[in-house]
Amino acid sequence: MKKYLCNACGYVYDPAEGDPDNGVQPGTAWEDVPHDWLCPVCGVGKDEFSEE
Amino acid sequence: MQAREIKPGIYWVGGIDWNLRNFHGYSTDKGSTYNAYLIVDEKIALIDTVKANLTQELISRIRKVVDPARIDYVISNHIEMDHSGALPAIMELTPHATLVTSPNGDKGLHAHYPKEACRWKFKVVQQGDTISLGKRTLQFLPIPMVHWPDSMLTYVPEEKLLMPNDAFGQHLASEFLFDDEIGCSIVREQAAKYYANIVLPYSKSVQTLLTQIQKMKIEFDMIAPSHGVVIRKNVKELVSLYNKWSTHQSDNKVLILYDTMWNSTEKMAETIQLAVEEMNIPCCRTSLTTTHISDVITRVMESRYIFIGSPTLNNQVLPTMASMLSYMQGLRPRNKIGFVFGSYGWGGQAPKLIEESLRALGWELPLPPMAIKYIPTEESLDELRTQVTKILTGAK
Numbered sequence: 001m002k003k004y005l006c007n008a009c010g011y012v013y014d015p016a017e018g019d020p021d022n023g024v025q026p027g028t029a030w031e032d033v034p035h036d037w038l039c040p041v042c043g044v045g046k047d048e049f050s051e052e
Numbered sequence: 053m054q055a056r057e058i059k060p061g062i063y064w065v066g067g068i069d070w071n072l073r074n075f076h077g078y079s080t081d082k083g084s085t086y087n088a089y090l091i092v093d094e095k096i097a098l099i100d101t102v103k104a105n106l107t108q109e110l111i112s113r114i115r116k117v118v119d120p121a122r123i124d125y126v127i128s129n130h131i132e133m134d135h136s137g138a139l140p141a142i143m144e145l146t147p148h149a150t151l152v153t154s155p156n157g158d159k160g161l162h163a164h165y166p167k168e169a170c171r172w173k174f175k176v177v178q179q180g181d182t183i184s185l186g187k188r189t190l191q192f193l194p195i196p197m198v199h200w201p202d203s204m205l206t207y208v209p210e211e212k213l214l215m216p217n218d219a220f221g222q223h224l225a226s227e228f229l230f231d232d233e234i235g236c237s238i239v240r241e242q243a244a245k246y247y248a249n250i251v252l253p254y255s256k257s258v259q260t261l262l263t264q265i266q267k268m269k270i271e272f273d274m275i276a277p278s279h280g281v282v283i284r285k286n287v288k289e290l291v292s293l294y295n296k297w298s299t300h301q302s303d304n305k306v307l308i309l310y311d312t313m314w315n316s317t318e319k320m321a322e323t324i325q326l327a328v329e330e331m332n333i334p335c336c337r338t339s340l341t342t343t344h345i346s347d348v349i350t351r352v353m354e355s356r357y358i359f360i361g362s363p364t365l366n367n368q369v370l371p372t373m374a375s376m377l378s379y380m381q382g383l384r385p386r387n388k389i390g391f392v393f394g395s396y397g398w399g400g401q402a403p404k405l406i407e408e409s410l411r412a413l414g415w416e417l418p419l420p421p422m423a424i425k426y427i428p429t430e431e432s433l434d435e436l437r438t439q440v441t442k443i444l445t446g447a448k
Contacts, residue, residue, distance in 0.1 A: 009197045041196075
């Protein structure tokens with residue numbers, strides 16, 4: 001599964017790890033991350049991410 | 053205006069903003085400083101600048117050491133205008149200087165200073181990049197989101213000197229240069245306030261930074277931040293406090309945070325205070341009428357238990373409380389145990405609204421909110437005491 005990079009702060013969303021603190025379980029592909037999910041580091045939306 | 057030497061050949065040349073009382077909503081009751089540092093070696097480097105209003109102060113301090121035209125490198129660790137405001141003036145005075153910044157700093161400086169930046173000679177640095185000044189080296193470490201995307205740390209290994217910009221800063225104007233000169237307790241207090249108001253939401257990035265410092269074996273005996281005094285005595289203590297705050301650890305104490313209309317919610321707050329004191333747990337009762345939210349948030353960060361009270365006004369929380377809750381949604385204090393209370397006349401929506409807000413922060417709320425209609429009776433206050441005791445049993 002592809003990783004995605006936050007253009008604003010450099011945080012990398014890794015599907016293997018997910019973002020359990022914010023309700024995204026490990027193993028969740030980028031496409032399945034909820035639309036209202038925000039970067040856990042800087043708070044921008046999914047549209048500010050690009051494929052790593 | 054004097055320059056002040058912090059290490060041999062390294063000078064503080066910043067500006068002191070004695071009368072600053074409001075920093076985008078942060079109550080800066082001790083003023084602040086914008087710290088810039090000048091390193092004089094075979095090559096000369098200026099680390100950061102100051103807010104535009106203190107440009108002449110910066111230039112005059114630099115002139116005490118060298119002619120600004122001799123500066124070879126200007127390092128911009130952070131684009132925010134309290135550190136970059138004097139950049140256009142400085143770059144005019146230093147015609148051959150190279151402006152060194154992080155990749156996000158490069159984008160951000162062009163956005164802030166579009167007319168001037170197209171004339172500046174940029175060098176964009178990544179993690180681990182270095183510039184030799186002669187005897188000394190500048191080593192760069194971009195630290196995104198501590199606390200903006202462009203934030204960067206500059207390290208001088210030969211001098212064991214860390215220049216982390218806003219990290220480890222304090223809004224503290226002072227005639228003193230070092231932590232041990234002004235007194236370490238005020239530095240600790242103001243560093244905590246700074247962390248709670250500026251750095252707290254980026255705690256994960258602070259953890260990344262602290263890990264990187266260890267992994268890269270960065271040794272330092274002095275921290276020269278971009279606000280407040282230079283840390284040379286309590287370096288280890290401040291680093292360990294940053295570790296504590298960024299992992300959301302707090303002390304076993306209670307903050308009772310409230311506002312009141314006709315003293316009913318205040319009566320509840322006083323009752324809670326007495327109950328907590330009887331259990332010999334440290335406790336602070338803070339009204340939002342008298343205490344600024346930027347001071348309150350520091351106490352929130354440092355306390356494990358937060359009891360929050362507001363009456364219901366026009367089916368909402370009091371505006372002072374709404375402001376506090378909104379501030380907390382942004383700053384995201386974590387790992388708290390909460391309890392909500394308040395009086396009401398009809399409707400009584402405030403406690404539920406507060407509860408929703410605290411749940412969104414992930415706080416533990418072991419008991420439902422307690423709302424009292426109009427004026428608290430002895431019986432209702434007894435019940436309140438019982439609730440408080442239940443929450444705090446085991447807290448000691």
